[in-house]
Amino acid sequence: MTDQIRFVLSESDMPTHWYNIVPDFPTPPPPPLHPGTHQPVGPDDLAALFPPELIAQEVTTERFVEIPEPVRDVYRQYRPSPLVRARRWEKALGTSARIYYKYEGVSPAGSHKTNTSVPQVYYNALNGITRLTTETGAGQWGTALAYACSLFGLECEVWQVGASFDTKPQRRTLIEVFGGKVHRSPSRLTEFGRSLPEDHTGSLGIAISEAVEVAAQDETIKYALGSVLNHVLLHQTIIGEEALKQLAMAGESGADLVIGCAGGGSNFAGLTFPFLREKLAGNQSPRILAVEPSSCPTLTRGEYRYDFGDTGGMTPLMKMYTLGHDFVPSPIHAGGLRYHAMAPLVSHAVHEGLVEAVALHQSECFDSAVEFARTEGIVPAPESSHALAQARRAALEATENGTEPVIVVGLSGHGLLELGAYDSYLNGRLEDDPLSDEDLQAALANVPVI
Numbered sequence: 001m002t003d004q005i006r007f008v009l010s011e012s013d014m015p016t017h018w019y020n021i022v023p024d025f026p027t028p029p030p031p032p033l034h035p036g037t038h039q040p041v042g043p044d045d046l047a048a049l050f051p052p053e054l055i056a057q058e059v060t061t062e063r064f065v066e067i068p069e070p071v072r073d074v075y076r077q078y079r080p081s082p083l084v085r086a087r088r089w090e091k092a093l094g095t096s097a098r099i100y101y102k103y104e105g106v107s108p109a110g111s112h113k114t115n116t117s118v119p120q121v122y123y124n125a126l127n128g129i130t131r132l133t134t135e136t137g138a139g140q141w142g143t144a145l146a147y148a149c150s151l152f153g154l155e156c157e158v159w160q161v162g163a164s165f166d167t168k169p170q171r172r173t174l175i176e177v178f179g180g181k182v183h184r185s186p187s188r189l190t191e192f193g194r195s196l197p198e199d200h201t202g203s204l205g206i207a208i209s210e211a212v213e214v215a216a217q218d219e220t221i222k223y224a225l226g227s228v229l230n231h232v233l234l235h236q237t238i239i240g241e242e243a244l245k246q247l248a249m250a251g252e253s254g255a256d257l258v259i260g261c262a263g264g265g266s267n268f269a270g271l272t273f274p275f276l277r278e279k280l281a282g283n284q285s286p287r288i289l290a291v292e293p294s295s296c297p298t299l300t301r302g303e304y305r306y307d308f309g310d311t312g313g314m315t316p317l318m319k320m321y322t323l324g325h326d327f328v329p330s331p332i333h334a335g336g337l338r339y340h341a342m343a344p345l346v347s348h349a350v351h352e353g354l355v356e357a358v359a360l361h362q363s364e365c366f367d368s369a370v371e372f373a374r375t376e377g378i379v380p381a382p383e384s385s386h387a388l389a390q391a392r393r394a395a396l397e398a399t400e401n402g403t404e405p406v407i408v409v410g411l412s413g414h415g416l417l418e419l420g421a422y423d424s425y426l427n428g429r430l431e432d433d434p435l436s437d438e439d440l441q442a443a444l445a446n447v448p449v450i
């Protein structure tokens with residue numbers, strides 16, 4: 001075993017294709033349905049919102065999709081991202097496990113989200129689209145989309161969840177630095193926004209409804225989503241494709257445990273689906289684990305059924321684990337993990353038993369995040385800290401059992417713009433707020449019956 005810490009691929013070894021898991025699933029995932037007819041949606045139903053290339057990727061059954069050269073050219077600004085052996089953290093934990101983290105915080109937006117904003121903007125630019133609308137929660141997606149729009153000359157209009165808009169002004173500033181325009185959601189600019197009180201704290205589902213409403217009304221405007229959809233997960237698989245190569249560079253024959261945090265499911269799928277392919281092919285046998293917050297426990301306590309992706313009920317119905325499309329989670333610090341549902345492909349993988357899920361309290365996640373910062377020198381995004389906390393549990397368990405597992409953990413972004421959250425944690429103001437059964441039943445009551 002090498003003493004090396006960082007496993008860095010050269011630019012020329014960067015993967016040239018994204019990986020689509022759909023043809024490798026033992027059973028096909030259920031199709032999205034039209035909200036009115038309840039029939040499977042066709043490409044035409046999506047044409048108002050997305051360019052044809054992304055719609056094709058949404059439904060493709062090809063196993064590999066080539067990454068266009070102009071997209072690879074932008075990826076080269078920050079990719080391949082490093083895979084790092086967490087030697088000092090391992091030492092602090094006294095673990096017999098070998099822990100590797102795949103770090104996406106090196107991107108311009110500080111998270112994995114640029115991996116999909118760049119191709120999404122590229123395909124829209126090819127089609128002469130001049131403006132994109134979107135939602136953002138904590139702000140990472142708005143930042144990633146604004147940056148990509150500035151590269152390809154598009155305008156970017158962002159509806160930011162009210163609670164984040166009010167408490168995270170620096171996130172808004174960063175979106176503006178990259179050239180984006182930010183509205184507090186619910187806004188007065190849309191019919192759906194005006195149907196809600198102006199001081200409403202908002203939710204991702206509400207912000208999506210507003211951004212979709214604006215895009216659907218104008219041919220030159222389209223909408224971009226930062227997670228959940230098949231094409232978004234596809235773009236993120238470059239993370240796992242690189243990690244497979246880097247793990248081999250480290251002299252490992254495979255992973256025993258692959259862990260990612262899951263909000264809408266995109267960084268989780270991006271890291272783990274290539275490992276799941278290897279598992280289904282019999283080449284490796286990792287356990288694959290999604291970690292979510294106990295205050296928004298979609299996979300562990302939600303129901304697997306058809307629901308809307310947004311609060312206004314404008315999107316197609318998708319079969320997914322959901323807490324109900326009008327669920328508004330408590331304002332925990334991991335803003336990116338506060339979505340009411342989970343990507344259909346991740347949901348399918350969980351439902352088929354290919355992937356497991358756990359829910360953790362945010363205080364345990366911050367414990368791990370601070371320990372990680374003090375040993376590895378990176379301040380993790382509060383979202384990513386969920387994956388770290390689970391890796392920590394597994395590492396301590398390994399020591400107890402006398403095993404030496406290889407753990408690969410997704411570090412989806414840095415937390416340098418989330419220092420307010422760290423301040424709350426360090427000064428004892430962080431509260432755990434698990435979802436009550438009453439609130440869960442109330443939220444599920446409005447899921448459509450199909």
Ligand SMILES: *Cc1c(COP(=O)(O)O)cnc(C)c1O
Nearest residue numbers: 227263264265266267336383413
């Ligand atoms: C947005 C975000 C997430 C959650 O989104 P997924 O689609 O579940 O990946 C996780 N980590 C970071 C750093 C994010 O910005």
